Amino acid sequence: MSRTWRVGVAGLxxxxxxxxxFLQAQPDFAPGRDRVEVTAVSARDRARPRPCRLEGLAxxxxxxxxxxSPGIDLFVELIGGAEGAAKAAVLAALxxxxxxxxxxxxxxxxxxxALADLAEAKDVPLLFEAAVMGGTPAVKLLREGLxxxxxxxxxxxxxxxxxxxxxxxxxxERSFGEVLSEAQRLGYAEADPTTDVGGFDAxxxxxxxAALAFGYAPNLECAEISGIERIELLDIRLAxxxxxxxxxxxxxxxxAGGAVxxxxxxxxxxxxxxxxxxxxxxxxxxxxxRVGRLYLQGPGAxxxxxxxxxxxxxxxxxxxxxxxxxxxxxxxxLPCPPADPGHRSGKVFIRxxxxxxxxxxAAVSEALAKAQVSIDSFLQRPVDETGVVPIVLTTQPAxxxxxxxAVGHIAELDALVQPPRVLPLARI
Amino acid sequence: MSRTWRVGVAGLxxxxxxxxxFLQAQPDFAPGRDRVEVTAVSARDRARPRPCRLEGLAxxxxxxxxxxSPGIDLFVELIGGAEGAAKAAVLAALxxxxxxxxxxxxxxxxxxxALADLAEAKDVPLLFEAAVMGGTPAVKLLREGLxxxxxxxxxxxxxxxxxxxxxxxxxxERSFGEVLSEAQRLGYAEADPTTDVGGFDAxxxxxxxAALAFGYAPNLECAEISGIERIELLDIRLAxxxxxxxxxxxxxxxxAGGAVxxxxxxxxxxxxxxxxxxxxxxxxxxxxxRVGRLYLQGPGAxxxxxxxxxxxxxxxxxxxxxxxxxxxxxxxxLPCPPADPGHRSGKVFIRxxxxxxxxxxAAVSEALAKAQVSIDSFLQRPVDETGVVPIVLTTQPAxxxxxxxAVGHIAELDALVQPPRVLPLARI
Numbered sequence: 001m002s003r004t005w006r007v008g009v010a011g012l013x014x015x016x017x018x019x020x021x022f023l024q025a026q027p028d029f030a031p032g033r034d035r036v037e038v039t040a041v042s043a044r045d046r047a048r049p050r051p052c053r054l055e056g057l058a059x060x061x062x063x064x065x066x067x068x069s070p071g072i073d074l075f076v077e078l079i080g081g082a083e084g085a086a087k088a089a090v091l092a093a094l095x096x097x098x099x100x101x102x103x104x105x106x107x108x109x110x111x112x113x114a115l116a117d118l119a120e121a122k123d124v125p126l127l128f129e130a131a132v133m134g135g136t137p138a139v140k141l142l143r144e145g146l147x148x149x150x151x152x153x154x155x156x157x158x159x160x161x162x163x164x165x166x167x168x169x170x171x172x173e174r175s176f177g178e179v180l181s182e183a184q185r186l187g188y189a190e191a192d193p194t195t196d197v198g199g200f201d202a203x204x205x206x207x208x209x210a211a212l213a214f215g216y217a218p219n220l221e222c223a224e225i226s227g228i229e230r231i232e233l234l235d236i237r238l239a240x241x242x243x244x245x246x247x248x249x250x251x252x253x254x255x256a257g258g259a260v261x262x263x264x265x266x267x268x269x270x271x272x273x274x275x276x277x278x279x280x281x282x283x284x285x286x287x288x289x290r291v292g293r294l295y296l297q298g299p300g301a302x303x304x305x306x307x308x309x310x311x312x313x314x315x316x317x318x319x320x321x322x323x324x325x326x327x328x329x330x331x332x333x334l335p336c337p338p339a340d341p342g343h344r345s346g347k348v349f350i351r352x353x354x355x356x357x358x359x360x361x362a363a364v365s366e367a368l369a370k371a372q373v374s375i376d377s378f379l380q381r382p383v384d385e386t387g388v389v390p391i392v393l394t395t396q397p398a399x400x401x402x403x404x405x406a407v408g409h410i411a412e413l414d415a416l417v418q419p420p421r422v423l424p425l426a427r428i
Numbered sequence: 429m430s431r432t433w434r435v436g437v438a439g440l441x442x443x444x445x446x447x448x449x450f451l452q453a454q455p456d457f458a459p460g461r462d463r464v465e466v467t468a469v470s471a472r473d474r475a476r477p478r479p480c481r482l483e484g485l486a487x488x489x490x491x492x493x494x495x496x497s498p499g500i501d502l503f504v505e506l507i508g509g510a511e512g513a514a515k516a517a518v519l520a521a522l523x524x525x526x527x528x529x530x531x532x533x534x535x536x537x538x539x540x541x542a543l544a545d546l547a548e549a550k551d552v553p554l555l556f557e558a559a560v561m562g563g564t565p566a567v568k569l570l571r572e573g574l575x576x577x578x579x580x581x582x583x584x585x586x587x588x589x590x591x592x593x594x595x596x597x598x599x600x601e602r603s604f605g606e607v608l609s610e611a612q613r614l615g616y617a618e619a620d621p622t623t624d625v626g627g628f629d630a631x632x633x634x635x636x637x638a639a640l641a642f643g644y645a646p647n648l649e650c651a652e653i654s655g656i657e658r659i660e661l662l663d664i665r666l667a668x669x670x671x672x673x674x675x676x677x678x679x680x681x682x683x684a685g686g687a688v689x690x691x692x693x694x695x696x697x698x699x700x701x702x703x704x705x706x707x708x709x710x711x712x713x714x715x716x717x718r719v720g721r722l723y724l725q726g727p728g729a730x731x732x733x734x735x736x737x738x739x740x741x742x743x744x745x746x747x748x749x750x751x752x753x754x755x756x757x758x759x760x761x762l763p764c765p766p767a768d769p770g771h772r773s774g775k776v777f778i779r780x781x782x783x784x785x786x787x788x789x790a791a792v793s794e795a796l797a798k799a800q801v802s803i804d805s806f807l808q809r810p811v812d813e814t815g816v817v818p819i820v821l822t823t824q825p826a827x828x829x830x831x832x833x834a835v836g837h838i839a840e841l842d843a844l845v846q847p848p849r850v851l852p853l854a855r856i
Contacts, residue, residue: 029576135719148457291563321749
C-alpha cells in the first residue's frame with residue numbers, strides 16, 4: 001500500500017530551503033512505495049529568494065500553527081534555538097501525534113528528556129541526526145549501531161568553526177584574533193562568535209552523544225565547557241614540537257564512579273586521525289569494549305549535508321522503526337553522574353613563561369614531584385631577546401587534584417611572568 | 429507489549445560463539461521491551477570449547493532444519509561460503525517467513541538479488557551489516573544515511589589482511605612473501621591466502637556496497653579484481669617518494685555511461701585518511717553530491733566487532749523497520765552497467781626497470797606524448813651496481829585506452845628489463 005507523507009517545514013534558512021528543494025525534486029527518495037510531499041512551510045520572511053518553490057504550499061506565520069495543522073503528517077523543525085518558537089512547535093507537533101525531525105542541537109541538549117517523554121508517551125518518533133555532524137551518521141551509529149556496547153570513550157571535533165580557526169592559526173601562523181576576524185569576514189564565524197569559540201555548540205552536541213552512548217538524560221549541567229579563545233599560536237607551535245596538535249575536543253568518558261563530559265582544547269597525537277581532520281571538518285572517535293576503535297569524519301555543517309541528514313530521518317520515519325529517542329526508554333534514562341574530581345585523572349600539557357634564571361627547572365620539577373606527578377616529556381626553547389623563555393612539559397597520567405596542587409605551587413614561583421597554561425591531553 | 433525473540437544461530441566459530449555469549453549476557457540489549465533468547469544452534473563440532481553456554485539450547489546438526497524450526501523467530505547465519513549449507517539455510521529461513529541476519533559477504537555478493545527477491549516477497553528483513561567492515565556501520569550508512577544521495581565515489585580498504593601485509597612491508601622493509609609467511613604464522617592470513625591477497629574478499633564487499641549506493645543488483649561479474657601478490661617493496665618505496673602509499677583499494681564510481689567497480693592496489697596521497705589507515709584496519713571514503721566527503725574507519729574483522737554488527741542487525745529487526753534489502757526494492761534493482769573502457773579515464777603510476785642508457789627517458793616520454801598522456805611527476809633513482817635503474821612516473825588524467833597504448837609502446841623498448849608495472853592512482 002502506497003502512502004503520501006505530507007511534510008511541514010518550519011524554518012526556511014539555507015538548510016530548510018535546500019531540504020524543500022530536495023523533497024520537491026525527489027519525492028520518492030525513500031525506498032518502498034511511500035512518497036513525500038511538502039505541503040506547508042513557516043518562516044519569517046516570505047519574500048526572500050530561495051532555491052525551492054513555495055507556490056502551492058500553505059504558508060504559516062506561526063510555526064506552532066503549522067505543527068498542529070491537520071494538513072501535515074510529519075513536522076520538520078529547522079528554526080533553531082533551545083526555547084521559543086522551535087520548542088513550542090516541536091511540543092505541539094508531538095502532542096498532536098506527529099513525527100518530528102529536527103536539526104536543533106540546543107533544544108535536544110536542553111530539553112531532550114521532556115521531549116523524549118512526550119514523544120514516547122505519544123508513540124511517535126523524534127529524530128535529530130542533523131543536530132550532530134551534519135550528514136555524517138554519528139547519531140545513527142550510537143543509537144542503532146552500538147546497542148549493548150560498553151562505550152568507553154567518545155571524543156570528537158564537533159564544531160567546524162573552531163576547527164577552522166585552530167587549523168588556520170597553525171597553517172598561517174596567525175593569532176586567534178586575526179584568524180577569527182578573517183573567519184567572520186568569510187562568513188565562517190558569526191558576528192557574535194561566543195557559541196562556537198566558547199565551546200557551547202560542541203557542548204550541546206557532546207551532551208547529546210553522551211546521552212545516546214551511555215543511556216543518560218541529556219544534561220548540559222554535567223558538561224565542563226571551555227573554548228579556544230585563549231589558545232595562543234605559541235601553544236600550537238610548542239604542542240607540535242612535542243608531537244601533538246591542539247584541537248577543541250568534545251569528549252565523554254565513564255570513570256571514577258561517574259562520567260566526565262567535557263569540551264576543551266586538548267592535545268591530540270599528530271598520528272591520530274582526530275589530529276588530521278583539518279579545516280571545517282567534524283570527526284568522532286568512539287571506543288567500545290567489543291566493537292573496538294571506530295572513527296567517523298565529514299563536513300559538520302552546510303545546507304547540503306544537514307538537509308541530507310534530515311531527509312535520512314524522514315526516510316527512517318517512513319520505514320516505521322520504533323526506537324526510544326535516546327537508545328533507552330525515556331523513563332529509564334539515568335542522571336549523568338559527575339565523576340568525583342578527586343579520582344579523575346589524565347595527562348596534561350603545561351606551558352610556563354619564565355625569566356631565564358638558574359633553578360627554575362629544578363623548582364618546577366620539585367613541585368611536580370611533591371604532588372606525585374611524573375613528567376613524560378619536557379621542552380625548553382632558547383631564550384629570546386626579552387629574557388623570557390617558554391618551558392613546556394607533558395605529564396604521565398595523574399589525578400586532576402594532584403595536577404592542580406602542583407600547578408598551584410608552580411604558579412607561585414617568582415620566575416613566572418604569567419599564570420601557567422594547562423591543557424589536557426585527549427584521552428584517545 | 430513485550431515479546432521474546434527466539435533466535436537460532438547457525439555457525440559457532442569465534443563470531444557465532446561471541447554472539448551467543450553476548451545475547452546470553454544481555455538479553456535485553458535492544459531498547460524497548462522486547463528480549464532476545466538464543467534457543468537453538470547449529471555447528472559442526474558440538475564438543476569444541478566455546479565462551480558461551482550451550483546447555484538448554486536445541487542442537488541441530490543440519491542448519492537448514494534449524495532455519496525451518498518452529499522454535500525460532502529469527503535466524504542468524506554465520507556459516508560462511510556463497511553456496512551450500514549457508515545459502516540453503518538462509519533460503520529456508522526466509523521461505524518460512526523468518527528474519528535473517530548474516531555476516532556472509534560471499535553469499536550476499538553472489539546471490540543478493542535472489543535472496544532480496546525472496547525476503548521482499550515474504551516481507552521479512554534480510555540484514556548483513558557484519559558482511560562489510562565488521563562493527564563499522566558502512567552498510568547502515570549507505571542503506572539508510574544516504575538515501576536520495578547522488579553518490580559519486582566509494583573507495584575503501586575492505587580487507588584487513590592485505591592492509592596488514594602492505595603496512596608491514598613498508599614498516600619492516602620486507603618482501604610480500606616474507607610478510608605473508610609471518611601473517612600466516614600469526615594467524616592473520618589463511619593457509620590458502622588467495623581469497624584475501626587476490627582481492628576477492630574485498631571484491632565481494634565492494635559489490636555489496638556498490639549495490640547499496642547505486643541501486644544495482646550485486647554483481648561480481650561487474651567487478652575487476654586484482655590483488656597485491658605482485659606488489660614489490662620497491663613499488664612501495666618509490667610511490668612513497670612521490671607522495672603516495674599503496675593500498676588495496678576497493679572502489680566504485682559512476683562514469684562513462686556505466687560504473688567502474690574495481691579492486692586493485694592503488695596509490696593514495698599520503699595526506700588522505702585512507703593512506704593513514706594502517707595495520708589490519710578497514711576504512712571507507714564516500715563522496716556524495718550533497719553530503720560531501722565522508723570517511724569511516726574501524727576494525728574490519730574479529731569476533732567482537734563482527735558479533736556487535738550482527739547484534740545491531742537483530743535490534744533493527746526488533747525495531748520493526750521495513751526497508752528494501754538494497755536501498756531500492758529488489759524488483760527495481762538495476763543491472764550494473766560496465767563503463768565503456770574507451771571512455772574510462774584516470775591517473776596512473778608507471779614503474780619501469782631499465783638499463784641506464786642515453787635516450788631511454790626520451791623514448792618513454794615520446795611514447796606517452798604520442799598517446800596524448802601527460803606526465804604529472806617523474807622520478808629517476810641513481811643507478812646501482814647492476815646498471816639497472818627504476819624510473820617511475822605518474823600521469824595526468826588520461827583515458828585507459830591511451831595509457832594502454834603508451835605502455836604497449838614502452839614495453840617494446842630494448843632498454844626495459846621487465847614489463848612495465850602500472851598501478852592506478854585512487855580516485856578520491
